[in-house]
Amino acid sequence: MRTNGTGTQGSVDRRGLLKLVGGSTAALGLTAAGCGGGSGSDGGTVTIRYAWWGSDDRAKRINQTIELFEKKHPKIKVKTDFQPYLDFWKKFNTQASGGNPPDVFQNAVGFLRKYDAKNVLLDLGGQVEAGNLRMDGFRAGLDTFGEVDGRLLGVPVGSNSMALVIDEKVFGKAGITPRPGWTWEEFHAALAKIRDTQGRAGDSGMYGVMYLYDLHLRQHGKAFFTPKGLGFTEADLTDWWTKALQGVRAGTYSDPKKVSQVKPKAALSAGLSACEFTWDNFTIRYTSEGKSEYGLAPVPTTDGKRTGQYLGSLMLSASKRTKHPEEVARFIDFMVHDPEVATIMGYDRGVPATTAQYEAFKPTDPVNKKIAAYEQQLVDSGVLEQITPHPAGADIAEAAFLRIAEEMALGKSSVAEAVRQFFSESKTALGS
Template identity: 75%
Template sequence: MGNNGSVERRTVLKAGGASVAALGLAALTGCGGDSGAGDGTVTIRYAWWGAEDRAKRINQTIKLFEKKYPKIKVKTDFQPYLDFWKKFNTQASGGNPPDVFQNAIGFLRKYDAKNVLLDLSEQVKAGNLSTDGFRAGLEKFGEIDGKLLGVPVGSNSMALVIDKPVYTKAGVTPKQGWTWDDFDAAMKKIRDKSGRAGDTGPYNVMYLYDLYLRQNGKAFFTEDGLGFTEADLTDWWTKAEKGVESGVYADQKKVAQIKPKSAVAAELSGGEFTWDNFTVRYSAEGKSEYGLAPIPTTDGKKTGQYLGSLMLSASKRTQHPKEVAQFIDFMVHDPEVAKIMGYDRGVPATQAQYDAYKPTDPVNKEIAAYEESLVAAGVLEPITPHPNGADVCEAAFLRIGEELGLGKRSVDDAVKQFFTESKTALSS
């Protein structure tokens, strides 16, 4: 996972983050978990990023796991997103990362290259971890170069979150297969009939730009670098700048002023692109009714979409690979876990968990329906592999896009700065 997935992830998670002490969670100690007690009990360490509510839910699932596996104890730690990776980097560099931890696609090659991640394939062969029953090909999501480096716990996909009454008033009804020309025309209607911008603006929405590139036969990343040119990015950011000037995209200075509140909930724009499972924030922040609309296309067919996912990965240094595999297997397959977690980390990745949790609130129902519609429309494709250094590129795109939107950089300067930083990150 601008209003891009990275911005919202950072905003939502950091805003709701809490210290370990706040929940009375055990601190991380030791290297690769405890060696084990005399009675055969072993302890594994589990770390993730998120807010208090996620921590409470996860701790409930751990109680279920420890009940089923009484010889395995779990020590836990969680941090807001940025703090998590800062701490994890320190632990990994010191040779004592947690046994199992929450992970994301942008970090797989990075930490595989640093010899941090355990290839879970052997545990699958040993019967300690099952890759059966995953939805829409998600079982392949954590495979890199023939190694299973992560197992999905939930899914999400990019979507257009809209203020439904605003779209209705403007006479705009997004449908699967609508084009970018249709979208541009809709933004003008919303501007003219609602008095607000049609969209928050795509300056730093890296994962939306990735979809646009994929629609045009390219991608943000290839296996070993960037999959687009400076000219491509110049066109993208020039269009964003012109959109603000014409009022179809929101004034980025106003967007910055109301953070962490979204521009849609603050009634600065009629919609914005983000991950579908972030939709819950809008109902909490705003007064209107919000929904999900399809991604515009270049040709009326190809959206470039894929299901993204948070994952569970294991440390190569763990002393308990079997127990870690059993823990991951439980967390992604057990139906009771899904009932506790809901859509906190996205729509459940396995069919058994998806069937076990049936949302009753309108927002989560719409998230489920949206992902079902993507499968039914046949638009989902495999995600493009992210190279080592992808996380640095993502952070640079976010920061430089914000600077451009705030008028601190010209388009040419922003493009050159992004490529300079990305080439350094991808060559290291």
């Protein structure tokens, strides 16, 4: 098995959605049944516990896939545990600390090394060798996305990438057509033109979008994370946040107070801006929230070529304490390869990770067609790179970045104070 750095999912966007690739914080609880590190068997039937987070629509879809799995694998029963995002990780951390994590669970890159260091995650490589889990047929190198130091700790279920979501009507009226390879200078000129001709901010504010800042750093030969800590300096972040506040004062970025007031609605769909950076598979959110037409535009570049982009993914991981590793592996294999699963899930967790599922689901609605076309363009253009490994504690650093950036934008701290606070909290979280 090849060694490769792993990367995310995800945060819950800039106001909560970027926290995690393809996630949602909608509240719903399907109470788990069963207990113990691995669930027992009865009359030759094995029961495994499966936990995940997401919207209630995701829950309905996943329950349909579980019914399908149990129909095709009558000797394996699946008990479910569904929570909103924050509640999921709070409960999971308690379960993991008590030696009672679910047998299989939804995971994201920011948590791989954290729970690997806590000896929670099962290396699925042995199940691949045993023929219970196939790691062939994955799109665009996603087969290595869940590897840490040569061990397979997660299997991707879908893919997404950072993108610029635009209000197509506003951009059209302003006479702006974003094209691959456009530069940051051209991007900021476009924001100013939108402000001057359309009477609204160009962008909703980039200061708290950790994964966008990661791309910007990668365009300059750095990255947000290294395998052991942060990959940038206080001077780097000072420059980024200073320019962000300058954009707010100039009116090219939305007023942070107004952005905060319209939550949970996004600033873009609320009409406060003409674009914002987020994961491509979140585009459907704007269509459901807003009254305009929304599309995907290329990420600006520093040199006209390198975007720093990569495919991120939600994934499925297994507990090292499971008593049923073979059944868990077969469950994961089914969820990432079975074509019928793709027709049920659609793009709920991103574009399907395997070719079989990608070909099984052909979106018919305009939004999902745009998502598929956007990712295909990224693959065809050759701009995709490998994600930088996230160290243990990356999830805490990511949450701190979002929170501190928002406090700074609202005037609760200066740039200098915010930078010091972020580095202080991150060094504690990352142990560096």
